[in-house]
Amino acid sequence: MTSQAVSRSIFPAPGWFEALRAAAAADAELAVIGRWFTLDIALVVDRELVVLRLRRGRIDEVLPAPDIGVAWDVTLRGTGGDWETFLQPTPPPFYTDLLAMNSRVSSFSIEGDRRKFVRHLRALGRLFAIAQTIGAKDG
Numbered sequence: 001m002t003s004q005a006v007s008r009s010i011f012p013a014p015g016w017f018e019a020l021r022a023a024a025a026a027d028a029e030l031a032v033i034g035r036w037f038t039l040d041i042a043l044v045v046d047r048e049l050v051v052l053r054l055r056r057g058r059i060d061e062v063l064p065a066p067d068i069g070v071a072w073d074v075t076l077r078g079t080g081g082d083w084e085t086f087l088q089p090t091p092p093p094f095y096t097d098l099l100a101m102n103s104r105v106s107s108f109s110i111e112g113d114r115r116k117f118v119r120h121l122r123a124l125g126r127l128f129a130i131a132q133t134i135g136a137k138d139g
Helices: 003-007 014-025 028-033 080-086 098-104 114-119 121-134
Strands: 039-045 048-055 058-064 074-078 109-112
Touching: 014 058, 014 121, 028 121, 039 080, 074 080, 074 114, 098 109, 098 121, 109 114, 114 121
Parallel strands: 039 074
Antiparallel strands: 039 048, 048 058, 074 109
């Protein structure tokens, strides 16, 4: 797949995650704040599940539709509309960050190991800010 095709993929297609992986790897800020950022996170979009293995501030592995033997620390669960709204370059109120969504968007939740989530909140915030520059739609 060409880099142009990867960058034009729609969330949550595998190509979208490859574009996020490349953008995160090139981000100097994430490289610094993510030195101890190690977390396995599941993103649930309606009925689709993707696990990201985050190591030292980088996306080490993307596991779409993982089998039953795969474990993770934190789940971010939302509808396709939740994710599409959140991934806008400038999202509307209540969709600006993960904690706001968890508090104000009834269809979105943060589940799992809250301590690990909070421990890595700054790096997660940066990762999702990078994701917002990619956006959710082809285009």
